[in-house]
Amino acid sequence: MADPELYPADQLHEHASLATSESPASRLLLMAIAFAFLGIFLVVPLVVVFEQAFAKGIGAFLEAIREPDTISAIKLTLLVAAISVPLNLVFGIAAAWAIAKFEFRGKAFLITLIDLPFSVSPVISGLVYVLLFGATSLLGPWLKMHGIVILFAVPGIVLATIFVTFPFVARELIPLMQEQGTGDEEAALSLGANGWQTFWHVTLPNIKWGLFYGVLLCNARAMGEFGAVSVVSGHIRGQTNTMPLHVEILYNEYNAVGAFAVASVLAGLALVTLVLKTLLEMRYGAEIAATRGH
Amino acid sequence: MDVRVANVRKEFDRFPALRDVSLDIKSGELIALLGPSGSGKTTLLRLIAGLERPTRGTIYFGDEDASNKTIQERNVGFVFQHYALFRHMTVADNIGFGLKVRPSNKRPTKAEIRARASELLDLVQLSGLEKRYPAQLSGGQRQRVALARAMAIEPRVLLLDEPFGALDAQVRRELRRWLREIHDATGHTTVFVTHDQEEALELADRVVVMSQGRIEQVGTADEVYDHPNSPFVYGFIGESSSLPVKIEDGQVWIADRPIGLSTPNVPNGEATLYFRPHHVELLDECNGCIAGTVAASRRVAGTRRVELEIGGGRERVEIELPVGHPATQKSRVTFRPNRWKVFPKVVE
Ligand SMILES: Nc1ncnc2c1ncn2[C@@H]1O[C@H](COP(=O)(O)OP(=O)(O)O)[C@@H](O)[C@H]1O
Ligand SMILES: [Mg+2]
Numbered sequence: 001m002a003d004p005e006l007y008p009a010d011q012l013h014e015h016a017s018l019a020t021s022e023s024p025a026s027r028l029l030l031m032a033i034a035f036a037f038l039g040i041f042l043v044v045p046l047v048v049v050f051e052q053a054f055a056k057g058i059g060a061f062l063e064a065i066r067e068p069d070t071i072s073a074i075k076l077t078l079l080v081a082a083i084s085v086p087l088n089l090v091f092g093i094a095a096a097w098a099i100a101k102f103e104f105r106g107k108a109f110l111i112t113l114i115d116l117p118f119s120v121s122p123v124i125s126g127l128v129y130v131l132l133f134g135a136t137s138l139l140g141p142w143l144k145m146h147g148i149v150i151l152f153a154v155p156g157i158v159l160a161t162i163f164v165t166f167p168f169v170a171r172e173l174i175p176l177m178q179e180q181g182t183g184d185e186e187a188a189l190s191l192g193a194n195g196w197q198t199f200w201h202v203t204l205p206n207i208k209w210g211l212f213y214g215v216l217l218c219n220a221r222a223m224g225e226f227g228a229v230s231v232v233s234g235h236i237r238g239q240t241n242t243m244p245l246h247v248e249i250l251y252n253e254y255n256a257v258g259a260f261a262v263a264s265v266l267a268g269l270a271l272v273t274l275v276l277k278t279l280l281e282m283r284y285g286a287e288i289a290a291t292r293g294h
Numbered sequence: 295m296d297v298r299v300a301n302v303r304k305e306f307d308r309f310p311a312l313r314d315v316s317l318d319i320k321s322g323e324l325i326a327l328l329g330p331s332g333s334g335k336t337t338l339l340r341l342i343a344g345l346e347r348p349t350r351g352t353i354y355f356g357d358e359d360a361s362n363k364t365i366q367e368r369n370v371g372f373v374f375q376h377y378a379l380f381r382h383m384t385v386a387d388n389i390g391f392g393l394k395v396r397p398s399n400k401r402p403t404k405a406e407i408r409a410r411a412s413e414l415l416d417l418v419q420l421s422g423l424e425k426r427y428p429a430q431l432s433g434g435q436r437q438r439v440a441l442a443r444a445m446a447i448e449p450r451v452l453l454l455d456e457p458f459g460a461l462d463a464q465v466r467r468e469l470r471r472w473l474r475e476i477h478d479a480t481g482h483t484t485v486f487v488t489h490d491q492e493e494a495l496e497l498a499d500r501v502v503v504m505s506q507g508r509i510e511q512v513g514t515a516d517e518v519y520d521h522p523n524s525p526f527v528y529g530f531i532g533e534s535s536s537l538p539v540k541i542e543d544g545q546v547w548i549a550d551r552p553i554g555l556s557t558p559n560v561p562n563g564e565a566t567l568y569f570r571p572h573h574v575e576l577l578d579e580c581n582g583c584i585a586g587t588v589a590a591s592r593r594v595a596g597t598r599r600v601e602l603e604i605g606g607g608r609e610r611v612e613i614e615l616p617v618g619h620p621a622t623q624k625s626r627v628t629f630r631p632n633r634w635k636v637f638p639k640v641v642e
Contacts, residue, residue, distance in 0.1 A: 186345055187378035191392035191447055192366050201395070205382040287382075 049267055052260035064261035069238045073246035074265065076154070080229075080242060081222040084161040088218050092169025093211070097203075099170075100177030101185070114170050117163055125163050126231025129156055152234030157242065160228040165218045172214030173207055180206055209288045212280070216273050223269055295355055295450040295483050296321050297342060302351030304337055311337040313507045315351075319451075319485060324477045326494035327487045329504030330530070335487040336375075338504070339453050342485065344368045355450065371444030371482075373454040377436045379428040385439050386411045386424035392447035414442040417476065434465040441473075445480070454486040458493065470497055491531050495519065503527050525637050528568040535611035537584070537604065539567045539636065546636060549605050554582025557636050564639040569631035571599060572614040580628040586611070588625050593617075602627055 022030070054061050064070065095114060099107060117125060133150040134140055143150060150156045184206060188198040204211075226244040233240040241249065243266045250259035281288065297319040304312040312334045319325055327335040340346045342353060344365035352361050360368055380388050387394075389411040393402050402410065415421050418438035428436055437457060444452060457473065458466040474497055477484050488494050494501045495515040503510045503518055503526075511518055511527045522528040529536070540547040544558040546567060555567075577583045586602030589610065593599075598615045613629060621627050 183374055183376060183378040184380060186365075187372070187374060187380070187443075188391070188395075189365050190343060190345070190370060190372040191395065191443065192369070193391070193395040194366070197395045201391070202380055205380075 046267060049260055050264050052256060053264040055260075056257050060257050061261050061264075064255075064258040065265065067258070069241070070246060070258070070262055072238045073241045073243045073262065076157070076241065077223050077243040077266075079154070080158055080161050081219055083158050084165060084222050085215060085219050087162055088165055088169050089211070089215055091166060092173060092214060092218075093207075095170045096173035096177050099174050100180075101182050111174070114167050117165075118167050122164055122225065122227030123231055126160050126228035129160055129163075129228075129232050151232055152236065152240060154240070156232040157229050157240065160232045161222050161225055164225050164228045165221045168218035168221060169211065169214035172210045172217070176207055176210040209284075213277070216277055220270055220273055224266065297451055297483065297485075298354040299338070299342065300352045300354065302338075302341060302348045302353065304334075304341060304346060305349045310507055312341070315507075315509055317502060317509060317512065319483060321483050322481050324474070324484045324497065324499045325486075326498035326501045327485065327504060328491060328494040328501050328531075329489065329510075331489055332506075333504040334507040335489075335504055336455055339372075339455055339485060339487050342451065343370050343372050343453050345372070369447065369450050371447060371449030371452045373437075373440045373444050373452075373457055375455040375459060377428075377440040379436055379439060379443070381428050383427075384424060385415070385420070385426050385428070385431070388428070388439055389414055389443045389446050391443065410446060411442075414446055417445075417479075418442045419472075433461050434469060437461065437469060441476070445482070449482070452482040452484040454484070456487050456489070458490075459488075466493070473497065495531075503530065505530070520633075522568075522635070525566060525568065528635065528637075533571055533612070534568050535571055535613065537567045537609055537611055539565050541565050541636065541638070548584060552582055553584050554630055555634065555636075560636050560638055565636045566639065567631070567634060567636050569634035571612045572597070573631055573633040574613045574629045575632045576615070576619075577628045577630060583628045583630045584611075585626060585628045588621050588623055588627060591621075591623070600627065 053064075095110070098104075099110060130151060131137055132139060133143060133156065135144070150159070184202050185198050188202045193201065223242075224244060225242075226248075229242055230245055230248075233242065233245055235241060235245060235249065237246075237249070243262055247259050247262045247266070250262065299315060299317040299319075302312060302315045303310060315334075315338060317338075327338060329335050337346065341348055344360070344363060344367075348361060352359055354360060355363075355368065365372075380391065383391065386408065390407040393407045393410065396402075412421065412424060415424065418441060420435060420438055420442070423431070423435070423439075428439070431439065437460075441454070441457075458469055461469065470493060473486075486498075495518075498515070500512060500514055501518050502512050505526045511523050513521075518527060519532055522531060525536070528534045537548065539553075541557065541560050541562050541564075542552075543562065544556050544560070545552045546555040546557060546565075547553065584604060586604040588600050589603045590601040591598060594614075596617065598617050598619065599612055600615055600621060601610050601612050603610055613627075615621060615627075
């Protein structure tokens with residue numbers, strides 16, 4: 001085919017698998033393996049979570065959810081996500097923009113830095129903040145003097161979450177922006193657009209799907225982060241417990257229904273994002289394929 | 295708008311992509327930057343546009359120094375090599391973009407922008423495609439949309455980077471004629487880049503031949519074809535044959551005999567003789583000529599081309615013979631160029 005871009009994106013997939021088609025038997029086998037694997041490692045545990053949550057009836061479930069400490073944990077989790085996701089959205093775009101569209105010294109180093117949260121254990125990320133802001137640290141006395149509380153309080157939890165979830169948006173955008181290059185931006189500038197108009201009308205529409213995936217992943221992780229948050233939170237019930245931490249506490253207290261009820265809410269939030277993503281993909285599939293380029 | 299490039303140098307990380315380039319572009323002119331890949335054509339075009347800043351030198355738009363103006367202030371229409379159409383916008387929105395982003399006191403109304411877009415679509419012969427997306431257009435159609443979009447802002451200069459580079463030969467030829475018509479109708483000062491000499495010679499009022507970051511020659515198609523002023527231009531434009539020669543007292547010598555050409559202004563010493571394969575005169579008897587034996591022969595449209603071995607096979611040149619010429623393999627052919635030029639050997 002001479003130029004695949006001449007055809008609407010949704011017709012392309014028909015041509016894709018002709019050359020590499022497998023025999024029917026091996027295709028079945030591959031699919032069976034994939035489904036069995038997903039079933040055992042993902043679906044079954046998820047079902048168990050919901051089953052345990054409702055083990056003693058819907059009344060017990062609702063009671064566990066309405067517990068003040070649980071409500072506070074849910075609120076805190078949503079608050080942390082609401083702060084850290086938008087910040088990482090902005091940081092992620094800025095970092096990806098700098099890396100993809102400019103040449104400068106230390107670029108490789110910056111890329112490594114962005115990956116750091118992925119390669120470092122979350123517990124260590126948390127400990128870094130303890131070392132930075134703890135009572136015995138350099139900053140500790142100064143913070144205390146000015147009455148600023150970071151550790152074992154919401155600011156610490158937000159900072160740790162931002163750190164851990166930083167790579168998601170940037171990682172999603174860098175390859176996309178690198179592939180798209182600077183041509184469209186130069187075209188917009190040559191037509192008289194200023195920097196902001198260029199970003200808003202040209203860059204953002206080109207990256208919006210990548211950005212959307214990045215934000216979804218970032219959000220899922222921000223709500224689910226355990227290790228780093230656990231170190232800086234202090235586990236104060238009703239104050240600094242996020243949902244994952246609260247699940248652990250309830251579980252350690254042998255409160256199975258409570259633990260699984262909160263866990264099911266957390267899992268439910270994740271499922272909502274997943275469904276949202278799938279719906280949007282169904283609705284805008286052709287457009288997504290087009291902006292990702294062929 | 296006159297554009298003047300004065301002694302411009304451009305370095306990328308110390309690598310000089312352009313070395314001391316000067317060029318006057320007259321208002322309303324259609325000018326081609328022609329040269330092999332890597333000769334600095336795109337760099338020169340981007341410097342004029344304001345997409346790059348010169349390392350040294352000045353670029354004038356009319357009488358004003360535009361060197362430090364941004365691309366927005368220069369008001370140029372730039373057509374990118376791969377079009378750079380906004381893929382999430384319809385054809386009409388692409389064309390109207392430059393008007394839509396104007397500051398509110400200079401921005402036409404939505405209806406005016408729409409009207410202007412369809413007017414331009416008429417001009418580029420794409421009426422009716424307003425609602426299409428770039429992915430739904432052929433390469434040639436995208437090229438036209440890109441040009442319409444660049445013209446929508448009423449640019450002072452129109453700059454096109456390899457406008458037909460990505461198209462197949464048939465579409466290329468059509469669009470070439472069409473671009474000339476559009477240029478004659480609108481009168482924009484236009485600079486386009488190409489590595490295709492046929493395109494440059496056929497389309498442009500003047501051709502700028504570039505090589506290795508320098509301008510080799512500027513002139514009309516006839517001037518650069520008939521009077522190439524350097525070995526590079528001789529070799530790059532049209533076909534040419536060359537032979538190492540010696541100059542003695544204004545006479546051209548090959549090996550130990552003069553070939554009957556005199557060139558009083560070239561100093562004694564080693565030099566190179568250039569001529570076109572069809573600028574030769576066949577001779578029957580040789581007292582002062584070039585003699586060779588036929589090594590290969592091929593038919594080119596209405597003529598025949600033979601490759602001759604000169605001086606016992608050390609050099610080969612190609613000349614044109616009438617189709618009916620009796621020469622066959624190993625025949626001896628004697629000739630003398632009737633239009634030619636000698637360039638002294640450059641001491642490296
Ligand atoms: N942004 C850049 N960074 C580094 N080198 C460049 C850049 N742009 C062009 N060059 C170099 O400058 C030279 C001229 O390039 P260019 O103007 O694109 O040539 P052309 O358009 O004639 O093919 C080439 O050697 C190219 O590698
Ligand atoms: Mg180029």
